[in-house]
Amino acid sequence: MAKTLAYLTSIIFTVFLFSTLVAAGESHRFSRSLSREMLGLKKEKLSHLHFYFHDIVSGRNPTAVRIAEAAMTNSSITGFGMVAMIDDPLTVRPELSxxxxxxAQGIYASASLSEIGLLMVLNFAFMEGKYNGSTLSVLGRNTVLSTVREMPVVGGSGLFRFARGYAQAKTHxxxxxxxxxxxxxxxxxxxx
Structure with missing residues:
Protein backbone atom coordinates (compact mmCIF):
# COMPACT_ATOMS: atom_id res chain seq x y z
CA MET A 1 0.00 0.00 0.00
CA ALA A 2 2.82 2.42 0.88
CA LYS A 3 4.50 1.57 -2.45
CA THR A 4 1.28 2.29 -4.31
CA LEU A 5 0.79 5.58 -2.47
CA ALA A 6 4.41 6.62 -3.19
CA TYR A 7 3.95 5.62 -6.85
CA LEU A 8 0.71 7.66 -7.16
CA THR A 9 2.32 10.65 -5.45
CA SER A 10 5.24 10.42 -7.88
CA ILE A 11 2.86 10.32 -10.88
CA ILE A 12 0.81 13.26 -9.57
CA PHE A 13 4.00 15.28 -8.94
CA THR A 14 5.32 14.44 -12.43
CA VAL A 15 2.02 15.42 -14.10
CA PHE A 16 1.90 18.66 -12.08
CA LEU A 17 5.51 19.52 -12.93
CA PHE A 18 5.00 18.72 -16.64
CA SER A 19 1.78 20.79 -16.85
CA THR A 20 3.50 23.72 -15.10
CA LEU A 21 6.40 23.61 -17.57
CA VAL A 22 4.05 23.40 -20.55
CA ALA A 23 1.95 26.30 -19.23
CA ALA A 24 5.11 28.38 -18.65
CA GLY A 25 6.23 27.73 -22.22
CA GLU A 26 2.87 28.84 -23.61
CA SER A 27 2.43 31.89 -21.39
CA HIS A 28 1.95 35.24 -23.08
CA ARG A 29 4.18 38.00 -21.82
CA PHE A 30 2.84 41.47 -21.26
CA SER A 31 5.99 43.16 -22.52
CA ARG A 32 9.43 42.54 -23.88
CA SER A 33 12.42 44.55 -25.00
CA LEU A 34 12.98 44.99 -28.73
CA SER A 35 15.82 46.35 -30.76
CA ARG A 36 15.21 49.05 -33.38
CA GLU A 37 16.45 46.66 -36.04
CA MET A 38 13.67 44.16 -35.25
CA LEU A 39 11.14 46.82 -36.31
CA GLY A 40 13.16 47.97 -39.31
CA LEU A 41 13.87 51.36 -37.72
CA LYS A 42 16.86 53.18 -39.10
CA LYS A 43 18.52 56.38 -37.95
CA GLU A 44 16.25 58.96 -36.35
CA LYS A 45 15.83 62.20 -38.31
CA LEU A 46 14.47 65.67 -37.64
CA SER A 47 11.95 67.10 -40.13
CA HIS A 48 10.47 70.59 -40.45
CA LEU A 49 7.02 70.91 -41.99
CA HIS A 50 5.45 74.25 -42.91
CA PHE A 51 1.80 74.67 -43.90
CA TYR A 52 -1.35 76.74 -43.39
CA PHE A 53 -4.40 75.56 -41.41
CA HIS A 54 -7.78 76.89 -42.64
CA ASP A 55 -10.40 76.94 -39.87
CA ILE A 56 -13.66 77.72 -41.65
CA VAL A 57 -16.68 78.18 -39.34
CA SER A 58 -18.90 80.17 -41.74
CA GLY A 59 -20.72 79.56 -45.00
CA ARG A 60 -22.37 76.49 -46.51
CA ASN A 61 -19.39 74.16 -46.06
CA PRO A 62 -17.73 74.86 -42.71
CA THR A 63 -14.71 72.72 -41.79
CA ALA A 64 -15.14 73.39 -38.05
CA VAL A 65 -18.52 72.89 -36.39
CA ARG A 66 -19.63 73.35 -32.81
CA ILE A 67 -20.76 70.00 -31.43
CA ALA A 68 -21.24 70.83 -27.73
CA GLU A 69 -21.42 73.70 -25.29
CA ALA A 70 -22.15 74.30 -21.63
CA ALA A 71 -25.09 76.31 -20.33
CA MET A 72 -22.70 79.19 -19.61
CA THR A 73 -20.74 79.08 -22.90
CA ASN A 74 -22.60 81.91 -24.66
CA SER A 75 -22.29 84.22 -21.63
CA SER A 76 -18.61 83.44 -21.06
CA ILE A 77 -16.11 85.97 -22.49
CA THR A 78 -13.83 83.05 -23.40
CA GLY A 79 -16.51 80.71 -24.79
CA PHE A 80 -15.68 78.28 -21.97
CA GLY A 81 -17.23 74.85 -22.56
CA MET A 82 -17.48 75.07 -26.36
CA VAL A 83 -16.34 71.96 -28.26
CA ALA A 84 -15.81 71.90 -32.03
CA MET A 85 -15.08 69.05 -34.42
CA ILE A 86 -12.72 69.93 -37.28
CA ASP A 87 -11.65 68.65 -40.67
CA ASP A 88 -9.60 71.67 -41.77
CA PRO A 89 -7.56 71.81 -44.98
CA LEU A 90 -3.78 72.21 -44.75
CA THR A 91 -2.22 74.08 -47.66
CA VAL A 92 1.28 75.14 -48.77
CA ARG A 93 0.36 78.86 -48.95
CA PRO A 94 -2.11 80.99 -46.99
CA GLU A 95 -4.62 81.01 -49.86
CA LEU A 96 -7.23 78.26 -49.61
CA SER A 97 -6.84 77.71 -53.37
CA ALA A 104 -6.28 68.70 -39.61
CA GLN A 105 -8.84 66.34 -38.11
CA GLY A 106 -9.93 66.30 -34.49
CA ILE A 107 -11.43 68.40 -31.75
CA TYR A 108 -10.72 71.72 -30.08
CA ALA A 109 -12.44 72.95 -26.94
CA SER A 110 -12.46 76.21 -25.03
CA ALA A 111 -10.84 75.16 -21.77
CA SER A 112 -10.04 78.43 -19.96
CA LEU A 113 -12.20 80.75 -17.90
CA SER A 114 -9.69 83.61 -18.01
CA GLU A 115 -8.41 83.69 -21.61
CA ILE A 116 -9.19 82.20 -25.00
CA GLY A 117 -7.32 78.98 -24.45
CA LEU A 118 -8.15 75.91 -26.50
CA LEU A 119 -7.43 72.29 -25.79
CA MET A 120 -6.33 70.93 -29.19
CA VAL A 121 -6.65 67.20 -29.88
CA LEU A 122 -5.96 66.60 -33.55
CA ASN A 123 -4.20 64.65 -36.24
CA PHE A 124 -2.45 66.21 -39.17
CA ALA A 125 -3.35 63.67 -41.87
CA PHE A 126 -1.01 64.20 -44.82
CA MET A 127 -1.97 63.34 -48.41
CA GLU A 128 0.94 64.68 -50.43
CA GLY A 129 4.37 63.45 -51.48
CA LYS A 130 6.34 60.99 -49.40
CA TYR A 131 4.17 61.73 -46.34
CA ASN A 132 0.94 60.62 -48.08
CA GLY A 133 -0.97 58.43 -45.63
CA SER A 134 1.15 59.45 -42.63
CA THR A 135 -0.15 61.38 -39.62
CA LEU A 136 1.12 63.49 -36.73
CA SER A 137 -0.84 63.70 -33.48
CA VAL A 138 -0.98 66.94 -31.49
CA LEU A 139 -2.34 67.29 -27.97
CA GLY A 140 -1.88 70.62 -26.26
CA ARG A 141 -2.94 74.09 -25.20
CA ASN A 142 -3.48 76.83 -27.78
CA THR A 143 -3.79 80.36 -26.33
CA VAL A 144 -5.28 81.89 -29.45
CA LEU A 145 -4.43 85.53 -28.73
CA SER A 146 -0.71 84.82 -28.18
CA THR A 147 1.51 85.72 -31.13
CA VAL A 148 3.04 82.24 -31.32
CA ARG A 149 1.63 79.16 -29.62
CA GLU A 150 3.54 75.95 -29.06
CA MET A 151 1.90 72.54 -28.78
CA PRO A 152 3.51 69.12 -28.39
CA VAL A 153 3.53 66.49 -31.11
CA VAL A 154 2.84 63.32 -29.15
CA GLY A 155 3.03 60.67 -31.85
CA GLY A 156 2.39 59.71 -35.42
CA SER A 157 1.87 56.96 -37.94
CA GLY A 158 3.36 55.86 -41.26
CA LEU A 159 6.62 57.72 -41.89
CA PHE A 160 6.02 59.51 -38.58
CA ARG A 161 5.96 56.36 -36.47
CA PHE A 162 7.46 57.06 -33.01
CA ALA A 163 7.24 60.83 -33.71
CA ARG A 164 7.85 63.44 -31.06
CA GLY A 165 8.35 67.17 -31.34
CA TYR A 166 6.41 70.39 -31.31
CA ALA A 167 4.16 72.54 -33.47
CA GLN A 168 4.26 76.33 -33.52
CA ALA A 169 1.05 78.08 -34.56
CA LYS A 170 0.85 81.73 -35.60
CA THR A 171 -2.39 83.39 -36.73
CA HIS A 172 -2.00 84.61 -40.31
Whole structure:
Protein backbone atom coordinates (compact mmCIF):
# COMPACT_ATOMS: atom_id res chain seq x y z
CA MET A 1 0.00 0.00 0.00
CA ALA A 2 2.82 2.42 0.88
CA LYS A 3 4.50 1.57 -2.45
CA THR A 4 1.28 2.29 -4.31
CA LEU A 5 0.79 5.58 -2.47
CA ALA A 6 4.41 6.62 -3.19
CA TYR A 7 3.95 5.62 -6.85
CA LEU A 8 0.71 7.66 -7.16
CA THR A 9 2.32 10.65 -5.45
CA SER A 10 5.24 10.42 -7.88
CA ILE A 11 2.86 10.32 -10.88
CA ILE A 12 0.81 13.26 -9.57
CA PHE A 13 4.00 15.28 -8.94
CA THR A 14 5.32 14.44 -12.43
CA VAL A 15 2.02 15.42 -14.10
CA PHE A 16 1.90 18.66 -12.08
CA LEU A 17 5.51 19.52 -12.93
CA PHE A 18 5.00 18.72 -16.64
CA SER A 19 1.78 20.79 -16.85
CA THR A 20 3.50 23.72 -15.10
CA LEU A 21 6.40 23.61 -17.57
CA VAL A 22 4.05 23.40 -20.55
CA ALA A 23 1.95 26.30 -19.23
CA ALA A 24 5.11 28.38 -18.65
CA GLY A 25 6.23 27.73 -22.22
CA GLU A 26 2.87 28.84 -23.61
CA SER A 27 2.43 31.89 -21.39
CA HIS A 28 1.95 35.24 -23.08
CA ARG A 29 4.18 38.00 -21.82
CA PHE A 30 2.84 41.47 -21.26
CA SER A 31 5.99 43.16 -22.52
CA ARG A 32 9.43 42.54 -23.88
CA SER A 33 12.42 44.55 -25.00
CA LEU A 34 12.98 44.99 -28.73
CA SER A 35 15.82 46.35 -30.76
CA ARG A 36 15.21 49.05 -33.38
CA GLU A 37 16.45 46.66 -36.04
CA MET A 38 13.67 44.16 -35.25
CA LEU A 39 11.14 46.82 -36.31
CA GLY A 40 13.16 47.97 -39.31
CA LEU A 41 13.87 51.36 -37.72
CA LYS A 42 16.86 53.18 -39.10
CA LYS A 43 18.52 56.38 -37.95
CA GLU A 44 16.25 58.96 -36.35
CA LYS A 45 15.83 62.20 -38.31
CA LEU A 46 14.47 65.67 -37.64
CA SER A 47 11.95 67.10 -40.13
CA HIS A 48 10.47 70.59 -40.45
CA LEU A 49 7.02 70.91 -41.99
CA HIS A 50 5.45 74.25 -42.91
CA PHE A 51 1.80 74.67 -43.90
CA TYR A 52 -1.35 76.74 -43.39
CA PHE A 53 -4.40 75.56 -41.41
CA HIS A 54 -7.78 76.89 -42.64
CA ASP A 55 -10.40 76.94 -39.87
CA ILE A 56 -13.66 77.72 -41.65
CA VAL A 57 -16.68 78.18 -39.34
CA SER A 58 -18.90 80.17 -41.74
CA GLY A 59 -20.72 79.56 -45.00
CA ARG A 60 -22.37 76.49 -46.51
CA ASN A 61 -19.39 74.16 -46.06
CA PRO A 62 -17.73 74.86 -42.71
CA THR A 63 -14.71 72.72 -41.79
CA ALA A 64 -15.14 73.39 -38.05
CA VAL A 65 -18.52 72.89 -36.39
CA ARG A 66 -19.63 73.35 -32.81
CA ILE A 67 -20.76 70.00 -31.43
CA ALA A 68 -21.24 70.83 -27.73
CA GLU A 69 -21.42 73.70 -25.29
CA ALA A 70 -22.15 74.30 -21.63
CA ALA A 71 -25.09 76.31 -20.33
CA MET A 72 -22.70 79.19 -19.61
CA THR A 73 -20.74 79.08 -22.90
CA ASN A 74 -22.60 81.91 -24.66
CA SER A 75 -22.29 84.22 -21.63
CA SER A 76 -18.61 83.44 -21.06
CA ILE A 77 -16.11 85.97 -22.49
CA THR A 78 -13.83 83.05 -23.40
CA GLY A 79 -16.51 80.71 -24.79
CA PHE A 80 -15.68 78.28 -21.97
CA GLY A 81 -17.23 74.85 -22.56
CA MET A 82 -17.48 75.07 -26.36
CA VAL A 83 -16.34 71.96 -28.26
CA ALA A 84 -15.81 71.90 -32.03
CA MET A 85 -15.08 69.05 -34.42
CA ILE A 86 -12.72 69.93 -37.28
CA ASP A 87 -11.65 68.65 -40.67
CA ASP A 88 -9.60 71.67 -41.77
CA PRO A 89 -7.56 71.81 -44.98
CA LEU A 90 -3.78 72.21 -44.75
CA THR A 91 -2.22 74.08 -47.66
CA VAL A 92 1.28 75.14 -48.77
CA ARG A 93 0.36 78.86 -48.95
CA PRO A 94 -2.11 80.99 -46.99
CA GLU A 95 -4.62 81.01 -49.86
CA LEU A 96 -7.23 78.26 -49.61
CA SER A 97 -6.84 77.71 -53.37
CA UNK A 98 -3.15 76.76 -52.98
CA UNK A 99 -2.01 73.12 -53.05
CA UNK A 100 -3.56 71.04 -50.29
CA UNK A 101 -1.07 68.81 -48.43
CA UNK A 102 -3.39 67.34 -45.80
CA UNK A 103 -6.20 67.80 -43.29
CA ALA A 104 -6.28 68.70 -39.61
CA GLN A 105 -8.84 66.34 -38.11
CA GLY A 106 -9.93 66.30 -34.49
CA ILE A 107 -11.43 68.40 -31.75
CA TYR A 108 -10.72 71.72 -30.08
CA ALA A 109 -12.44 72.95 -26.94
CA SER A 110 -12.46 76.21 -25.03
CA ALA A 111 -10.84 75.16 -21.77
CA SER A 112 -10.04 78.43 -19.96
CA LEU A 113 -12.20 80.75 -17.90
CA SER A 114 -9.69 83.61 -18.01
CA GLU A 115 -8.41 83.69 -21.61
CA ILE A 116 -9.19 82.20 -25.00
CA GLY A 117 -7.32 78.98 -24.45
CA LEU A 118 -8.15 75.91 -26.50
CA LEU A 119 -7.43 72.29 -25.79
CA MET A 120 -6.33 70.93 -29.19
CA VAL A 121 -6.65 67.20 -29.88
CA LEU A 122 -5.96 66.60 -33.55
CA ASN A 123 -4.20 64.65 -36.24
CA PHE A 124 -2.45 66.21 -39.17
CA ALA A 125 -3.35 63.67 -41.87
CA PHE A 126 -1.01 64.20 -44.82
CA MET A 127 -1.97 63.34 -48.41
CA GLU A 128 0.94 64.68 -50.43
CA GLY A 129 4.37 63.45 -51.48
CA LYS A 130 6.34 60.99 -49.40
CA TYR A 131 4.17 61.73 -46.34
CA ASN A 132 0.94 60.62 -48.08
CA GLY A 133 -0.97 58.43 -45.63
CA SER A 134 1.15 59.45 -42.63
CA THR A 135 -0.15 61.38 -39.62
CA LEU A 136 1.12 63.49 -36.73
CA SER A 137 -0.84 63.70 -33.48
CA VAL A 138 -0.98 66.94 -31.49
CA LEU A 139 -2.34 67.29 -27.97
CA GLY A 140 -1.88 70.62 -26.26
CA ARG A 141 -2.94 74.09 -25.20
CA ASN A 142 -3.48 76.83 -27.78
CA THR A 143 -3.79 80.36 -26.33
CA VAL A 144 -5.28 81.89 -29.45
CA LEU A 145 -4.43 85.53 -28.73
CA SER A 146 -0.71 84.82 -28.18
CA THR A 147 1.51 85.72 -31.13
CA VAL A 148 3.04 82.24 -31.32
CA ARG A 149 1.63 79.16 -29.62
CA GLU A 150 3.54 75.95 -29.06
CA MET A 151 1.90 72.54 -28.78
CA PRO A 152 3.51 69.12 -28.39
CA VAL A 153 3.53 66.49 -31.11
CA VAL A 154 2.84 63.32 -29.15
CA GLY A 155 3.03 60.67 -31.85
CA GLY A 156 2.39 59.71 -35.42
CA SER A 157 1.87 56.96 -37.94
CA GLY A 158 3.36 55.86 -41.26
CA LEU A 159 6.62 57.72 -41.89
CA PHE A 160 6.02 59.51 -38.58
CA ARG A 161 5.96 56.36 -36.47
CA PHE A 162 7.46 57.06 -33.01
CA ALA A 163 7.24 60.83 -33.71
CA ARG A 164 7.85 63.44 -31.06
CA GLY A 165 8.35 67.17 -31.34
CA TYR A 166 6.41 70.39 -31.31
CA ALA A 167 4.16 72.54 -33.47
CA GLN A 168 4.26 76.33 -33.52
CA ALA A 169 1.05 78.08 -34.56
CA LYS A 170 0.85 81.73 -35.60
CA THR A 171 -2.39 83.39 -36.73
CA HIS A 172 -2.00 84.61 -40.31
CA UNK A 173 -5.49 86.06 -40.71
CA UNK A 174 -8.66 86.16 -38.63
CA UNK A 175 -11.96 87.51 -39.95
CA UNK A 176 -13.93 89.04 -37.04
CA UNK A 177 -17.22 88.93 -38.98
CA UNK A 178 -17.13 85.32 -40.11
CA UNK A 179 -14.89 83.80 -37.43
CA UNK A 180 -12.77 82.11 -40.13
CA UNK A 181 -9.03 81.90 -39.51
CA UNK A 182 -5.86 80.95 -41.35
CA UNK A 183 -3.07 79.77 -39.07
CA UNK A 184 0.55 79.26 -40.10
CA UNK A 185 2.14 76.11 -38.68
CA UNK A 186 5.80 75.22 -38.32
CA UNK A 187 6.19 71.65 -37.09
CA UNK A 188 9.48 70.19 -35.92
CA UNK A 189 9.42 66.45 -35.43
CA UNK A 190 11.86 63.64 -34.70
CA UNK A 191 10.92 60.37 -36.41
CA UNK A 192 12.45 57.33 -38.11
Missing amino acids: SKQVGR TFDLRSGDAVVEYNVYVFHY
